[in-house]
Amino acid sequence: MPLPPSIYHLSSSHLRLDGRRWNELRRLTAQISTQASADGSSYLEMGNTKVLCTVTGPSEGKGGGRRGDEDSMSVDVRVNVAGFAGMDRKRVGRGDRRITELQNTISSAFSSTLFTHLYPHSTISLQIHILSLDGSLLAASLNAATLALIDAGVPMRDYLVACTAGLTPPSGRGDGDDMDPLLDLNGSEETEVPFLTVGTGGAGGGDVGGGGGWV
Amino acid sequence: MSAPLPPLAYPGLPLGPSSLYTPGPGTHLSPSPSSTHIHASLAGRPILLPPSNKTSTLTPSTNNKATKPTPSPNNRGGAISVPSILPSATHARPTSKNISNKNVLPEVGSVVLARVLRVRGRGVDVGILVVYDKPIEGGPGGGKEGKDGGNAGWGEGNVCGEEWQGVIRREDVRATERDGVVCAEGFRVGDVVRGVVISLGDQSNYYLTTGKNELGVVMAKSEAGNTMVPISWREFRDPVTGATESRKVAKPF
Numbered sequence: 042m043p044l045p046p047s048i049y050h051l052s053s054s055h056l057r058l059d060g061r062r063w064n065e066l067r068r069l070t071a072q073i074s075t076q077a078s079a080d081g082s083s084y085l086e087m088g089n090t091k092v093l094c095t096v097t098g099p100s101e102g103k104g105g106g107r108r109g110d111e112d113s114m115s116v117d118v119r120v121n122v123a124g125f126a127g128m129d130r131k132r133v134g135r136g137d138r139r140i141t142e143l144q145n146t147i148s149s150a151f152s153s154t155l156f157t158h159l160y161p162h163s164t165i166s167l168q169i170h171i172l173s174l175d176g177s178l179l180a181a182s183l184n185a186a187t188l189a190l191i192d193a194g195v196p197m198r199d200y201l202v203a204c205t206a207g208l209t210p211p212s213g214r215g216d217g218d219d220m221d222p223l224l225d226l227n228g229s230e231e232t233e234v235p236f237l238t239v240g241t242g243g244a245g246g247g248d249v250g251g252g253g254g255w256v
Numbered sequence: 257m258s259a260p261l262p263p264l265a266y267p268g269l270p271l272g273p274s275s276l277y278t279p280g281p282g283t284h285l286s287p288s289p290s291s292t293h294i295h296a297s298l299a300g301r302p303i304l305l306p307p308s309n310k311t312s313t314l315t316p317s318t319n320n321k322a323t324k325p326t327p328s329p330n331n332r333g334g335a336i337s338v339p340s341i342l343p344s345a346t347h348a349r350p351t352s353k354n355i356s357n358k359n360v361l362p363e364v365g366s367v368v369l370a371r372v373l374r375v376r377g378r379g380v381d382v383g384i385l386v387v388y389d390k391p392i393e394g395g396p397g398g399g400k401e402g403k404d405g406g407n408a409g410w411g412e413g414n415v416c417g418e419e420w421q422g423v424i425r426r427e428d429v430r431a432t433e434r435d436g437v438v439c440a441e442g443f444r445v446g447d448v449v450r451g452v453v454i455s456l457g458d459q460s461n462y463y464l465t466t467g468k469n470e471l472g473v474v475m476a477k478s479e480a481g482n483t484m485v486p487i488s489w490r491e492f493r494d495p496v497t498g499a500t501e502s503r504k505v506a507k508p509f
Binding site for chain 2: 199
């Protein structure tokens with residue numbers, strides 16, 4: 042059920058539901074080397090979205106070269122959404138299509154960012170645990186994974202960062218001038234507003250890729 | 257002279273023009289052909305290696321010690337390197353002095369310490385944790401007994417970077433009455449076992465034997481979780497509860 046359009050109509054208050062302006066990020070905190078037992082690890086908070094990422098490897102692939110790509114490292118991504126992550130407690134199954142797509146997106150993003158050719162016949166596995174879910178899931182996962190990979194010392198072309206952006210619906214008064222872009226959507230905004238997640242390299246490179254999602 | 261190297265580099269950070277430097281370990285050339293910069297591929301403190309030929313090399317190194325940025329009065333003919341300040345993926349666990357970055361490989365005759373991972377009817381799966389330097393004398397069959405308080409002369413223990421899979425087959429558990437061995441009476445999951453590699457085994461396992469007096473379980477915990485002491489060649493006792501459990505006991509020195 043859409044919220045009243047006035048919530049997005051910034052000309053009145055210029056503030057969003059959570060008090061941010063249209064171009065403001067949520068509070069961002071991050072730590073690396075949080076898990077001593079992993080090769081690399083990170084913990085990232087984007088507002089109320091909290092993500093823990095650990096990296097294992099590169100190590101010899103399980104199944105001994107069963108994977109097709111022999112010349113380069115394969116990036117294995119497991120995303121685990123904790124049952125308590127959302128507003129209502131529910132189990133997200135392993136076969137969830139949304140999660141599978143998320144894993145594939147992250148895997149392909151890092152396959153092109155890491156120097157996978159340096160590690161033939163090997164697998165690097167990223168475990169991403171979503172501890173708290175409040176929007177920008179893909180962006181937070183990518184950012185946390187980048188930090189964990191830097192911590193692990195895996196050579197990469199560039200660091201990969203991601204953020205979401207959305208566009209508010211027109212207020213219905215006609216001209217469409219009142220549609221406003223929004224940066225870093227939270228969970229409730231994500232359910233109401235079409236949005237896109239953009240991942241990009243840092244200073245050294247151009248766009249790495251983008252993945253999207255919309256209502 | 258170009259701008260000095262940044263004190264800290266992160267992946268993707270431009271370090272210097274490739275016209276002045278050559279990329280060393282931990283760096284790469286920019287992906288786009290339009291710009292000709294050397295970029296870091298790792299997080300670390302970049303260093304400038306001394307000029308070797310006619311070029312400078314920029315490399316991020318993975319060595320923790322050589323991380324001081326070297327100012328270069330003349331960087332004609334040097335290389336830039338980025339040593340990682342963070343543990344690299346392959347050398348990540350500096351826990352013990354004996355741990356070696358080179359992979360320690362057991363060979364036939366090596367004395368090893370292994371942890372029991374699974375006990376089955378036909379054998380015991382173990383993970384090899386430590387490999388001693390010197391193979392046991394006279395091969396797995398012979399060998400001398402430890403005379404002094406030391407470790408019977410098989411040298412220094414090297415901690416394996418990763419656990420190697422091994423198996424003690426039922427017939428290799430002890431030297432006598434090999435047919436009557438019951439694996440569950442000799443080992444329990446979590447025991448630390450001293451054994452000798454008798455063969456490189458099949459594709460995934462080293463084959464070990466404990467078929468000598470000084471080979472067998474060296475450390476075991478009871479069901480109650482207390483470390484036990486050996487009381488005979490086939491029994492450990494929990495000093496707290498007094499319960500005894502049967503093991504293939506290694507002869508203490």
